[in-house]
Amino acid sequence: MGSDFPLPRTLLSEDVETLLAGATAELGREYRVLREIVEGGAAAVAVLDTRLRYVYVNPHMARIVGVPAEDQLGRTLAEVIPGVERPEEVPQAVLRDGRPRDVLIAGHMGAGTSRTPREWHSTYHRLQNERGEIVGLVAIGVEVTEPRRYLNELERAHGRMAMLHAATLRIGTTLDLETTCQELVDFVVRDLADGASVELVVENEPVRSPRAPSAGVMRMRRAAVSARPELAVRLGGLAGPDDVNDHGPTSPMRRCLERGRPFVTSLPSRARPRGPYAERLALYRAAGIHSTLVVPLRTDSRSVGVLAMVRAGSSPAFTAEDAVVAQELAGRASHAMERAQRYTREHTMALELQRALLSEPTLPHPDLETASRYLPADDSAVVGGDWYDSLALPQGRNLLVIGDVMGHGVEAAVAMSHYRSMLRALASSGMPLHEMLAAADRMVAGSGFERVATCLLALGDPATDTVSYANAGHLPPLRILPDGRVELVPLPAGPPLGTGMGVYETVSRPGVPGGVLLLYTDGLVERRGEDIDVSLHRLTELRLPPGGGLDEILDGILAHAATGSARDDIALLAARTRGV
Incomplete structure (x- = not known):
């Protein structure tokens, strides 16, 4: 590739006038312009021989490195600035094939205590003499410390x-x-x-x-x-x-x-x-x-x-x-x-309130056996406003109540307590079931209370062996027959309580001798993406133990609910006449 220091060092010397004494005026002007560009610009310029030793460094590079130019000549970059990061294979590759390449040089530069981390973007070009011999490289570098720092921060x-x-x-x-x-x-x-x-x-x-x-x-x-x-x-x-x-x-x-x-x-x-x-x-x-x-x-x-x-x-x-x-x-x-x-x-707070209010329904007449369950949703949803009740009325009659306040949380639990107290007061007045629901609807709407609720009333009369129903938007009850079969009790349904426009109807159905009447809230049957009729039909396919205890029956029904993906609270109220 050539001998050591093959470049004519006089071309890089300070004695410009002597060098140009025999040159034309035009050549002299061109040389002075080029020298001013190399030595007066903001780029670092260095010439290296084929062993990557400095032959020339311009003043700007000497200031950057913190080493005088004359002390760098004949030495490599690693010798001048120990610890600097520069891939050595890049300049060697430029010497081999002559294709210019860029490289990033990073390291601490400067003199004494002023040494700071700096980064430079340098480009290497191969140099050849008039005979085509490879004599070294020229490296031109521009500092990119601040732009690189900005990009890194970005x-x-x-x-x-x-x-x-x-x-x-x-x-x-x-x-x-x-x-x-x-x-x-x-x-x-x-x-x-x-x-x-x-x-x-x-x-x-x-x-x-x-x-x-x-x-x-x-x-x-x-x-x-x-x-x-x-x-x-x-x-x-x-x-x-x-x-x-x-x-x-x-x-x-x-x-x-x-x-x-x-x-x-x-x-x-x-x-x-x-x-x-x-x-x-x-x-x-x-x-x-x-x-x-x-x-x-x-x-x-x-x-x-x-x-x-x-x-x-x-x-x-x-x-x-x-x-x-x-x-x-x-x-x-x-x-x-x-x-x-x-x-x-x-x-x-809501769960404790609801559990306190649902701790036990009022004791019915001695001839009626009841059992109840309340199961919070299993998906961490806020507790709802489900409630149930049983009330002993004159002449041996028993009133079963179940309802569901729309919404969740403490407000729904408080609203549930209002509905429960209001229906207890209306039941003591002796008015028919449909009038109880109409009165409750008007009272809630007139009070400005914004929580509507579905509600189902079932009044058992042992004298006639019938059960009378009135429904405010609730799901129909279930009859569990003595042989364990389950069937729905179809009922007309009025609007939920709280709309102020409810018109309700009382209908009577035969009693369930030896069987069980079950009232429930929608958490038992509703499933996301499934039609409610499909869910209700699936419930009628249950086969429960004939003559089993009410607690055993409720456990079986809840086990059925657990096989689905219940996303709402479940309230159940079961009743059966004693001694049948």
């Missing part, structure tokens, strides 16, 4: 936005608090940490802890934990989910929560841990954990808890940028957790 920003968008889709998919906490820790372990836990502040919720809270401590319950498999094995001795820990004033979790800011710390690799948390810190260090990040979980109104994350082994330590991302992630998760906590409180 890429990181896009990555953060993508991660936060994914978090919105994956955290808070249910209204269950424990599930939401687990979704959060599983997500951060996948994208941000090697291990994570959610610690919730214990307020009024009961906890399983043998210790009474100490004075001046904050009690937190570990609601969820997640870790990469290798770290999980090493952390086997640490507390698991549902464990309760007391946090004193020096606890990082407590300080993070009280200050409302992320808390980043590195665990010392050699110093012996001291203080109240020395044992836990020693376990962390033994597991290879070297960096922790604690982020507060706060809503607009209160503190929920903290998200604690760790990194171990070869993972890099947490940075301030990680803390910003984690805080944004925690903010979004906090609102999902608050919704779940609020739902849990409301669901528990």
Whole structure:
């Protein structure tokens, strides 16, 4: 490829006037212009021989590198700037085939304390003399440190936005608090940490802890934990989910929560841990954990808890940028957790209210046997407004009532109690069934109460051995015959209660000697995507034990309901005449 320093060094010398003494004026002007471009521009220009040693560097490159031009001549880039990153195969390939190539050069450049990380985009061109011999390379570089930094920051920003968008889709998919906490820790372990836990502040919720809270401590319950498999094995001795820990004033979790800011710390690799948390810190260090990040979980109104994350082994330590991302992630998760906590409180309140109201229907006459069931929906839906009742009336008659308030939650449970009390008062007046429903319809509509309800009344009269019915938009009752067969009792149905326009009808049907009359709410039969007539027909295909106890019959009916995908509450009321 040529000998060492084959380029005519006089062409690169400072003695321009001597060099051009015999040249034409036009050639001199061209040379001076070209030299000004090479040495006065903002690009770094260097000429290398075939062994990639510098033959010439322009002043701009000397300033960048922090090494005078004369000290670079005869040396390679690696010798001038140790540790610089540049693929050596690229200039060698240009020497071989003559095709220009681009390369990115990165490393710390500058002199003394001013050395800073910089990046350069360089292009290599092959040089040949007049005989076509390869004599070296020329490299022209432009600094791209700031544009590259901007692009890197932009890429990181896009990555953060993508991660936060994914978090919105994956955290808070249910209204269950424990599930939401687990979704959060599983997500951060996948994208941000090697291990994570959610610690919730214990307020009024009961906890399983043998210790009474100490004075001046904050009690937190570990609601969820997640870790990469290798770290999980090493952390086997640490507390698991549902464990309760007391946090004193020096606890990082407590300080993070009280200050409302992320808390980043590195665990010392050699110093012996001291203080109240020395044992836990020693376990962390033994597991290879070297960096922790604690982020507060706060809503607009209160503190929920903290998200604690760790990194171990070869993972890099947490940075301030990680803390910003984690805080944004925690903010979004906090609102999902608050919704779940609020739902849990409301669901528990509504369920307890409904159970209290449905604890037992009023005792009927001694000649009537009754049994009832209430089964909340199994898909975590909010409790509904289903209710039932049985009332003993004069002349040995018994009134069975079942209804379903539209909607869910505490309001539906409260509305159910209003309907139940109103129908009890109307029943004591002695008016016919259809007039009871009409009066209830007018009273609800006139009060401005917005919760409509379906309702079915069944009045048994032992003197005539008949059952009279009046229906406000409810499903028809079932007759369970003594031989175990099941059949529907077809009835005319008026509009639900609360419309103010209800016209109802009382119809009488024969009694069920030795059989059972069953009233139920729509959760027993309704299935998503299935016609109600199909569901009712399937119910009539049941074969129940003849003469079995009412509780046994209700258990069999609920077992049938469990084979489907019930998405609403189920209320059942069964009645049978005694001594038949």
